[in-house]
Amino acid sequence: MRLRRITLQHFRNIAGAELAFASRRQFFAGANGQGKTSLLEAAGFITALRSFRTADPAVLIAHGQPEAALACELDHERLGPTRVVIRLRPGSREVSCDGERVPRIADYLGRFPTVVFTAQDLQLIRGAPALRRRWLDLTLAAIDAGYLAALQSYHRALDERNRLLKLGGPPAELAAFEHPLAAAAAVLGVKRGAALAELTHCLAAAYGRIAAAVEPAAVGLAPVAPAADADGWRRIYADGRTRDLRFRTTLAGPHRDDLEFTLGGRSARDFGSEGEQRSLMLALRLAQADFFQARSGVEPVLLADDVLGELDAGRRERFWAAVGSARQVLATGTRPPDTGPDDWERFRVAGGAFAMEASGA
Amino acid sequence: MASAYEQLQQQLKQLPGLGYRSAERLALHLLVEKPARLPALVQALEEAARTVRRCTRCGNLAEGDLCVICADARRDQAVVCVVEHVPDLAAFERSGAYRGGYHVLHGKLSPMHGVGPADLNLAALTARLADGTVRELILALSNDVEGEATCHFLTQQLPPGGTVKVSRIGFGLPSGGGVLYADSVTLRSALEARREYS
Numbered sequence: 001m002r003l004r005r006i007t008l009q010h011f012r013n014i015a016g017a018e019l020a021f022a023s024r025r026q027f028f029a030g031a032n033g034q035g036k037t038s039l040l041e042a043a044g045f046i047t048a049l050r051s052f053r054t055a056d057p058a059v060l061i062a063h064g065q066p067e068a069a070l071a072c073e074l075d076h077e078r079l080g081p082t083r084v085v086i087r088l089r090p091g092s093r094e095v096s097c098d099g100e101r102v103p104r105i106a107d108y109l110g111r112f113p114t115v116v117f118t119a120q121d122l123q124l125i126r127g128a129p130a131l132r133r134r135w136l137d138l139t140l141a142a143i144d145a146g147y148l149a150a151l152q153s154y155h156r157a158l159d160e161r162n163r164l165l166k167l168g169g170p171p172a173e174l175a176a177f178e179h180p181l182a183a184a185a186a187v188l189g190v191k192r193g194a195a196l197a198e199l200t201h202c203l204a205a206a207y208g209r210i211a212a213a214v215e216p217a218a219v220g221l222a223p224v225a226p227a228a229d230a231d232g233w234r235r236i237y238a239d240g241r242t243r244d245l246r247f248r249t250t251l252a253g254p255h256r257d258d259l260e261f262t263l264g265g266r267s268a269r270d271f272g273s274e275g276e277q278r279s280l281m282l283a284l285r286l287a288q289a290d291f292f293q294a295r296s297g298v299e300p301v302l303l304a305d306d307v308l309g310e311l312d313a314g315r316r317e318r319f320w321a322a323v324g325s326a327r328q329v330l331a332t333g334t335r336p337p338d339t340g341p342d343d344w345e346r347f348r349v350a351g352g353a354f355a356m357e358a359s360g361a
Numbered sequence: 362m363a364s365a366y367e368q369l370q371q372q373l374k375q376l377p378g379l380g381y382r383s384a385e386r387l388a389l390h391l392l393v394e395k396p397a398r399l400p401a402l403v404q405a406l407e408e409a410a411r412t413v414r415r416c417t418r419c420g421n422l423a424e425g426d427l428c429v430i431c432a433d434a435r436r437d438q439a440v441v442c443v444v445e446h447v448p449d450l451a452a453f454e455r456s457g458a459y460r461g462g463y464h465v466l467h468g469k470l471s472p473m474h475g476v477g478p479a480d481l482n483l484a485a486l487t488a489r490l491a492d493g494t495v496r497e498l499i500l501a502l503s504n505d506v507e508g509e510a511t512c513h514f515l516t517q518q519l520p521p522g523g524t525v526k527v528s529r530i531g532f533g534l535p536s537g538g539g540v541l542y543a544d545s546v547t548l549r550s551a552l553e554a555r556r557e558y559s
Contacts, residue, residue: 104544145545156506163472173478176470176514180506 001298002328005073010062012038013352023343024328030349036332040303042070046084046112048142058090077298110143113292113300117307121281125269129258139288140195143295147191154184166248174241182233188254189225196220202287209322211279215264222260282319304331420465420482438462439496445469469511490520500529
């Protein structure tokens, strides 16, 4: 898909802005705190109605305003020219597609894929397991309503079981909640396994292009899931009851899964250099884009938030080669790009206002 | 000390579905606009509070020991449809599609909301199952984690020997509704619950 026009109203510090994009490359330059990232945040919001910066949509509404609104006009592979309008009020969000309200978010997910590159991406390698699980969950939930439903059931059943564990609940009641818990765990396991196989395939290809390296990159569950189906999980939860009762929480299950990134079979976290880790995260985001495209048939829009400036010239060049010319990229930075494609449409951002600059390299 | 009017309004506000404004509207309606309605309402409340209780067999609302459904000899009491709440039973009755008996649990298991087996109308169901009169159990609890857990818990409480047939109602498309407007999760359960067509 291709973003043609984006209109923002009372979105963070942007009181009102309307930007039209003619090409597939947009660069937003300006000092910090002027609204560059807010624009990418708005563009990314259309994918899963979530911000990549915050879990609280209320902060997206400009201070003192009753609601924020964003409208995107796009060319879409399946839907043709499409206009998506999202209105955010405290505690509610309303989406319409070509003037028709979208009542169920599950139907909307995956239609408008975007992939965000941020400077925090390195934390996916170096940070806590919860960050990696969150990335995996968001990546899958954004294009698979069945995954989202299983994830929600899983966490609901987990909360109920954990509550029982705190109360020292009897085995029959624990078993009752282990039943839906195991069913959801099995769905998550199968879907995570299939997605990670696809993602590894895309990651190895993208890493090869960006790092010009021979050692293959991979991502997988570490350790591997201990059960393959609902009966297997049911046994694991039943066998873990005594231990879980002692710790008053569920210690095994997909909610404890962790991912490991490897380069040539060795942990990228422990053995990868700074440069290798950076390349790997860029490759991961490109792999995510390839994955979205393979699953949905829609070309995602890439949103690069202040990440390209940190790369050396060689990597930057290979990165652009890996992105290809078919994908739209919205990028931000404090300085205009010195390398890469020369067909950038450049915007200067100051105080929540956008001004287009004369084009040309 | 709150005035009598304020006390009435506060009592009304405690009722489900009523907020401050609705409570105020009801109070004014009864005291100012249509005060003639008040005695009949008070009488109906007192009468209901005195006579309405739970059916000793199924948990439905009853004015004697048994509710009208349990007392109806034409209904097949060997088939028992297990529901969460009385309005669920009423919904089945409105459909006219069911001629068996019911069992109302008055809730579903949810440790998060402080609901355990002791809070549900389970003892009466166990008693019904133990005396051997029940041939079939239709589980009509909601299609969520707590409904699923409660179904599982119930089936574990069945008398050994497997004489009772247990089924769960299907979840799928609404009648008269097309595939087009169903959400993807509903479509998935409709596919899973498909039947051979003849």
